[in-house]
Amino acid sequence: MIFIHAFRHKLYSDGRKWAYDVLKKKLIAAEAESEKDILVQDHFQHAVFCLLAYMCFGDKLKETIIREIEAVQRPILTNFIRFNVLNFMPRLGKIVFRKRWKELLEIRRNQEDVLLPLIRARQEKIKHKGLGENQGIVCYVDTLFDLQLPKENSERKFSEGEIVSLCSEYINGGTDTSTTTLQWVMANLVKHQDIQEKLVREINRVVKRGEDIIKEEDLIKMPYLKAIVLETLRRHPPGHFILPRAVTEDTVLDGYDIPTNAMVNFTVADMAWDPNVWEDPMEFRPERFYGDNGEVEFDLKGVKEIKMMPFGAGRRVCPAISLAILHQQYFVANLVRDFKWEVEDGEDVDLSEKQDFTMIMKNPLRTRISPRIKDS
Template structure:
């Protein structure tokens, strides 16, 4: 009897040990799964997201974060889209594992048309083409030494903007609606940087209208990300609109590109004066990975369109939010004006770029505006170049990665009273003292993205925001027209003020 008991115990222990070892082996060799998310049913799972923009998704994403945690998966298209809603995980992905997360998802049908098959900086795959285009922009146009050459252009545009605001105020009892004036000013500035030419008002306005029409229609073209062979038939009019807008864009840009090519050739022969522009740098580029060929005219159009669109809308939106908060918070505006007077005096005609370096409160105002009201609430989607594990989950090769930019800057664990506008937080002793907006060491806010795909125009945007905000406050006292300043949001090309901001401006100097 004792032998039978011993035998049964031995068998039981062996079976238990085998099961334990088997489970352990499965645990060791089992691949991690995708981050959690709503159940995926092919085709049907995509339909609820069909008509939503990322802005519409924000309340949904907050709910999903509360349910699934700081990283979760949605099946918006046939490939998974993974959302990261935590600053530590975002840093691990975009900075620490930056090379693996630096690609872009495949272009949609409309994206291929507008980017000349991904021959621009924002959509190019991570690799030699992207490096070449980005290096050219950084070295030839937005390097600090190059930016100094455009100082006369900034002064010229500032004078136009001030005159435009004064004329509007005189026509409406001192009240102005700033959005149109800001867009007008930044387009002229970027246009000159891009093409090196001052064109007549009608031609410039026509090009600006085409750019605005094209960019404002982008949301309509998202439909072609879903079953493109079918949607191009069902939404034929929309597809034809895309092709028509692209054709108009090329018809207006081609003559400008050819004119720059001719002027550059003349300058090489010692004929006439020549001011360097973005187009000029593109004319010299060769693509080593494509047989050393030059960029086509269509590809140069795509790069110029990217330069104009990215620079105008984001900067216009950021300046709009900053000025609205200065109207709402008169104490902040007063403190900023006192700093300006202390640096340049009351008789200065202009605040120059070199003056900006001596204005820490100005920089704090700009940073607080970008933290509280980032123009984009999400980064341009990333994609991974290989299978990666993040927070214990599988991020499969080719998956689209999106990061909740606005939520990073509103994190109550980092920022005290995060929804309040308090520039002092960026001064000595504040929670934002010495904050690095590039996110290289840690992410506290990321209005320009972080990592290898960080916006290359960060320095240019900061210069423009500081320069124009400071000069506008030096030139005018900004007051509310009536009642409270409405800071409600809506999605346009960027996240803008729901109601166009109006202000009453009072010249600070009597001419």
Template sequence: MGWFFTGQPQEKQEMDIWLLILLSLSSATAITLILYQAANHRTKKRRLPPGPPSVPILGNLFWLWRSLQELESILRELHSRYGPIVTLHVGSRRAIFISDRTLAHRALIEHGATFSDRLATRFSGDTQRIISSATYGPLWRLLRRNLISEILHSPRVKLYAHGRAWVLQVLTNHLRSQADSNDAGAVTAMESFQFAMFCLLVLMCFGEKLDEKAIKDIEIATRRLLLYANKLNVLAFAPRISRYIFWNRIKTALQMRQAQIELFVPLIKARKEYKNHPQHKNEEERYVYSYVDSLLDMEIPEEGGRKLTEEEMVSLCSEFLTAGTDTTSTALQWIMANLVKHQGIQAKLLEEIERVVGKDEKEIKEEDLQRMPYLKAVILEGLRRHPPAHFVVPHKVTEDVTLDGYLIPRNASINFMVAEMSWDGKVWEEPMEFKPERFLAGGSGEGVDITGSREIKMMPFGVGRRICPGLGLAMLHLEYFVANLVREFEWKAVDGEEVDLSEKPEFTVVMKRPLRACILPRRRPCGEAL
């Protein structure tokens, strides 16, 4: 893009740019029309899933443009009209949306290999070298296997128990500080939840308890890039042209990416130095085995056994931090909001906690969580009623395939509507109500398999070969922090305010009005004088 800046007057440069765009559009239109007609001829005998009328080149974009924020409600309307599988056209690309749990199971489990590739908008080549968007193949298997075996395997997860206890203390201190700063004892919890989860994931990623400023800097750089990525969705429409029209957005994203690199690379180099000097390994209180350690050891057989580059490791670390922070903190806020709204559920949960651990223990240990079925039911109901992501990352098929009698063409975007499956009235009685009891003995969710391997009743972590590898870690973190937060504080609505469960899409689907609650300590803080 640097060739745009040639020293000519700005008006002349802009005229040249628009002339180039018009010429490109004209050429692309002619080529696309030819390809569009050819594609229609090929698929004439094999019907695509139904959908609203579209026109060549523009597809349904002119119709969707009026309400991108309302996409989910628009899709509900289309599914009621056309059935459980619907096609939209975004430019010349096809996007297929599946809302039916049986069809989702057929696609992701019965035809798992065919539906296991991913379609992702890219502005940097490194996005093809992270687990969530890598092409289904050897590199993806290597990266995923490394994460699961080196960091998310049960014995490894137990090594971070001291880190979870440290972060719990950070979180309760943040909440107490907020509550003490106003007469009402009110807190806006989400910021504290996000920071606490970020502290924990930074420790797991880089193997060191960094100070608050360093963690904040990493959090800000990561979230800025994450939220700005929404502005790059426009690149999915006619990417060869739109990347010139919206080059300034790409430039901004790359600047944000560079800021992230400058923060991460010194931490990666510090881990490399630490690994190369065994005499430092006595500092066990400060250092723990980290995700970066596993990446430093990794070799890529298909590429001559080479090591990962520093920028590739930055991308993987960014993915690790994002995946483990936003979804968990979002789910935690939704669960705590429902416990504030439903005081009877909170009281029942506290009764179970105190029955299992008593009233005098300093902390709920992770092994105690296994004896709390109602706690698990509260977490599952939170994920069912308020899945942090209402769609999984788009899949694509590696070859033309037939599903429910319809053609699913190669390279089409396949989208699964997670929330619609979690709210299916055929499975869940009163699906929009918050009822943890449905997951206890005799309930419709008793023994539910959230991996979806047997059948799909809910899929907050996705399903099939691309299921979220951090499922077990996320469940542990939610159970651990919900239990300790309920034991530590009584959570009540602020006087004169009601808990608003309206939604707003960001990176995840968050509360439109972040949770404000009044917290009352149930016990004296450790060390406080009587």
């Protein structure tokens, strides 16, 4: 997973800028066409798909292709729980739930129809042009072509079907969580105008006048921005649970006996709302992440202590944690710098949550946006 290592983040800056430009143009068009509040969820989701497709396949794909990727990937996300039943007694499940199995096979065929041409095109590009200087970035699918898998006494490469599955997993793994978190960040900035304006002042102190877009190196100088993203992950983690774990030997945890191979779930949302750990945990207060030295320092990976774990913790923490934080900061900073986010007078933002596989709003964010006046 070297391509998502922190020292490679800069390599994908062009893709981030492209994805944000796509989002910005769509927001401007939506604002111009509508006299009502804009439903931003679909626009956020499309921009994240653009970015992850760029990082997966190494190209700025046409909107029609991005839409095709979205169309074949969304059914997997939205039917995750329904299809999970097929994992139990697979042979019997194919008979008992044959309609569901047929539906899953159809989704898989659609995925291959859309993703395989992109995979093959990338493979041909590498074969004829290589990946040297000025030949483009090293993307996720590039790292899969030459991997060797052990097979008895010999080794083999991934099959095309396996590469399709891995690319699908990569895109889905970052899309829903990133879109959900971004929507929660912006919802809280709409609800708490004072926090939004404080962030605007920080951005204006850091970014030079006339700069077209906020760059990655600018984000390091914005501690309040980082605190806002961390507070969003604490107050509104994108999932109630992380992926389940299993113990390898009989264990006693807090007085409970956990037998070998027993599945264990961690309620990450409740952990982050614990009043014994957090003061007024249900309040949205980014300042809680400031240390005594005025810097934002927090052990998000759970190396020294665990106070919240939206990405998991320890050795099994999400490997893309730093990349996910960067993407949130990048989109939020540029969105707030370019637009003022608010609702109609007398209205409010509903921050109640739907208890689902991902923690989403019962009523997706609708907001009015207006371009901020920039100094010439």
